[in-house]
Amino acid sequence: MLDPLLAANMNVTWWLLPLVVTVSLVYNATRYELPEKILQRSMKMAVAIIAFMGGALVFLFLLS
Amino acid sequence: MAAQRIDLKNPILAAALAWFVPGLGHAYQGRWFKAILYSVCIWSTWFCGWALGDGKVVYYNRDMKRGRWTAGYAAQVLVGAAALPAIYQNGRASPGGKPEDRSQIELKGPISGTFDGALAGVNFTDGRKAFFRVRGQLEMQPSDDDSFRRSVTGRFTGTVHPTDENDAGVADGTAVEVSVNYLESLEPEVFPSAHRALKCTVKGRISGAKGGDISADLRGKVLNVRSLWNRYAAPLDAEGLEAAHGDLGKYFEIALVYTWIAGLLNLLAIWDAFEGPAYGYGDEDPATGKRPDDKSVPPPVVATATPAPVFAEPPPPSQVSATG
Incomplete structure (x- = not known):
């Protein structure tokens, strides 16, 4: 079970990052076969998702 | 492809x-x-x-x-x-297509282990009431007495830890020994937790306390008594789901x-x-879609003029007059 102290001090948003990485890798692995191409496209996709989510976060923060 | x-x-x-x-x-x-x-x-x-x-x-x-x-x-x-x-x-x-009600689950065999929980609704013989955290050793087995279906026998020995609001004059760490006599609620045997929760009524004595004979509800968990087979991917009942959310x-x-x-x-x-992969191998030329080892020359693209429409020639006038 998760350490309660760690859980209390950790923002849930950080749990998004591992998901972004795995989703990018698996999605692009189903699009291409070459490892270099998969890794290259995954990195672009992960950066794009994080940038988009970060932008949404900033937008919502400014609105609030 | x-x-x-x-x-x-x-x-x-x-x-x-x-x-x-x-x-x-x-x-x-x-x-x-x-x-x-x-x-x-x-x-x-x-x-x-x-x-x-x-x-x-x-x-x-x-x-x-x-x-x-x-x-x-x-x-x-x-x-x-x-x-x-x-x-x-x-x-x-x-087993009946419906989760079992905890108040109906019977103890099928002996259960023993470290118990962590509380003595709730403690009634002393002199009328005082209290609530204590407790930790100790619980041993319990089904009773041979057939008059009550959920009768159990057993013993809890441990220490009490009074809360600040209601210590009832009992010091922290005082020894307690009670006998278990009726099982009010028991967590299912197949449940996603190593610990097994239960609630039962007890009678006994808190050592050294004034009017130390008590009756109370013992509620809590027997620690690490459920096997991996009985807990892996096991379903939560309504109470378990509520507790998990909490x-x-x-x-x-x-x-x-x-x-x-x-x-x-x-x-x-x-x-x-x-x-196979949806978009391609990954080494194709983005412009032509060809593999790097594909040396074939694509067929030249020849611009062709749009052919003129072909109409059937009208029959000569002599044939028209003959048939008409």
């Missing part, structure tokens, strides 16, 4: 293996990079969710009487072997989402094992 450059072997078998164990289908096809990538990504997401949810988020609960079932399991079962035991565990936990808070939902996403990602991997 990328699939023509990849030996997919038997695609149906590969897809079945990819479903059963993420990464196994691609290993069967000899696509080792993808086999490792899928297994690491999908398994890590799955077990991260499983651990984050304290092993309580992967289950299938079908209440036949109410016509309800756990819809999220449809995503989890896409991970294959790791989620399949949930179907069997649901059958064990709900214990884990928002992490219960995050853990659920992790296991769902692991299953849905494996759906993509299953299709990749069956059909």
Whole structure:
């Protein structure tokens, strides 16, 4: 079970990052076969998702 | 087609293996990079969710009487072997097609171990009332007395830890010894926790306390008494679900989402094992779509003029007059 102290001090948003990485890798692995191409496209996709989510976060923060 | 450059072997078998164990289908096809990538990504997401949810988020609960079932399991079962035991565990936990009521569950055999819980509603013989945290050793077994179906015999010995608001004059760490006589509530045998919760009525004595004879409710958990077989992918009943939400808070939902996403990602991997990569091998020329080793010259594109429409010539006037 998760350490309660760690859980209390950790923002849930950080749990998004591992998901972004795995989703990018698996999605692009189903699009291409070459490892270099998969890794290259995954990195672009992960950066794009994080940038988009970060932008949404900033937008919502400014609105609030 | 990328699939023509990849030996997919038997695609149906590969897809079945990819479903059963993420990464196994691609290993069967000899696509080792993808086999490792899928297994690491999908398994890590799955077990991260499983651990984050304290092993309580992967289950299938079908209440036949109410016509309800756990819809999220449809995503989890896409991970294959790791989620399949949930179907069997649901059958064990709900033999009548309905989760058992804790107030009706009987103790089928002896249970003993470290107990952590509380003595609630403590009534001293002199009229004082109190509530204590307790920790100690509990031993309990079904009673031979057939007059009450849920009669049990047993003993709890441990120490009491009074709360600040209501210590009833009892010092912290005072020894307590009580006998158990009636089981009010018992957690199911098949349940996703190593500890087993129960509630029973007790009578006994708190050492050295004035008017130390007491009657009370003993409620809490016997620690580490449930085997892995009885807890892996076991369903939560209504009380268990409520307690899990209380214990884990928002992490219960995050853990659920992790296991769902692991299953849905494996759906993509299953299709990749069956059909090959969707866009191509990855080394094609973006402009022509050709492979690097493809030296064939594309046929020249020749501009052709639009052909003039062909009309049938009208018959000569002599034929027209003859037929007319």
